[in-house]
Amino acid sequence: MMNKLLLGRFLPGDSLIHRLDPRAKLIGSFYYIIIIFFANNWQSYLLMAGFTLGAIVLSKIDFGFFLRGVRPLIWLILFTVALQVLFARGGKTYFSWGIFAISEYGLINGALIFCRFVLIIFISTLLTLTTAPLSLSDAIEYLLRPLKVIRFPVHEVSLMLSIALRFVPTLMDETEKIMNAQRARGVDFSEGGLVQRMRAIVPLLIPLFVSSFNRAEDLATAMEARGYQGGEGRTKYRVLHWQLADTLSLVVLALVTVGLYFLRS
């Protein structure tokens, strides 16, 4: 059921992109998503697409994965594009009917928005496919550090984040198991009206919550037994190393920004 979701999956590998520091990748992806909104003509989009495809090629991951990442969101994208195409006005008008109008501007904008969506999905899929969830949460912890100044509980948040990430697959398995057990007892999750379907979820939700409570209790006990007392004075086992390649990747992004500045109209 949830197997089809590709977003958030990690695919172990050994490529330049895989080896980059997660901090570099995280900053890079965020930065990329921001600057893509500045692209506004086909030349600048070409530059961004070139950069994205270059990164994808460097990751040595089959391109099909990325296309599959887009698939679940395709309706959302098409909907947005359709709104743009039907309502935007300007330039030559090819067709008009009431409030709807297909115009030159609308078509161009629609195409550009489509590209923007696809590129953003590509780059975020690339981030999650090439970065292990745990190193991602390490990177987030590191990047949140400045917030300590305003008493933000950085350690606690990152601990919760890494525990949550660790238990996502476990909970998925558990959900599937309980679902099967209840189906074997005659529950039908895919039949009936809205109310009936919602009622069918109860025998799934309650055991899941109960087992989460139990799991949390066991985990807390096990952590305490192993001497966990909070964030103060802890050392790190996984240490992030910033390397030349990481700096270079950000330099490339800076160059892309410069290029974008000159190309956009």
Place this chain on the structure above:
Amino acid sequence: MDITFQKVDYTYQAGTPFQERALYDLNLQIKDGSYTALIGHTGSGKSTLLQHLNALVKPTAGTVTIGERVITPTTDNKNLKPVRKKVGIVFQFPEAQLFDETVALDIAFGPKNFGATPEEGRALAAKMLELVGLDESYMDRSPFELSGGQMRRVAIAGVLAMEPEVIVLDEPTAGLDPAGRKEMMEMFWRLHREKNLTIVLVTHLMDDVANYADHVLVLEKGHLVKDGTPQEIFQEVNFLKEKQLGLPQATDFALQLAAKGWQTASFPLTAEELADVLATDLKAGAAHDE
């Protein structure tokens, strides 16, 4: 009710980059009234196979025939309830499936889904509770205040309450103490004997296989590698040792005796058989000495 597999293949997440083949060309039959043991390593496809037994998953190729009903890769997901009612599955750690306010309601949940009235459900719950060795005082307690072993019993009662013709047990005694384990296995044996319930047992405990089963299926990496009676399977001591599947204790002991020069035509499976063989040997030896 027979369950027949014909050329069954199963692939997880078929058509995605994460696809993984779990079952290869399985041909097997679970006969009405039999006690079948399914053994094999972790990851050999046992759990995948047992989900086919009541159409929780459909084969990606081949057919599964459950009684009258034929399940093919294109079978519709609707109207599978009659199949599910006939084949009850007790999953590993079934206590995780409890959810209702009281034990009685939880046990009656299955029957209710198959159309029983609340009264019938409650009557069934009382009956099943007794069957699994808990008394009526448990009826109106919350399942979450019971001990682990009691929760397991309630969960099993919930499956038995559907009055299935076939019951599939996935390591029903995992995590239980020795007394509880024996009691539970005896209970299933009684059901098998008295109600002619067909049982499919997935287990790593070869003693349970030797003591109870009359048919053994050995799975390895999704292939059915052996299919026969326990007597046949456990004679191949070297095969089982090689596959690290283990032997019943009595067979293992006999194997050690054989290594020290003891002669035997066939290896015993249970402690009783071993004792009998040894006693006969001793008598024969005594007669020979005279």
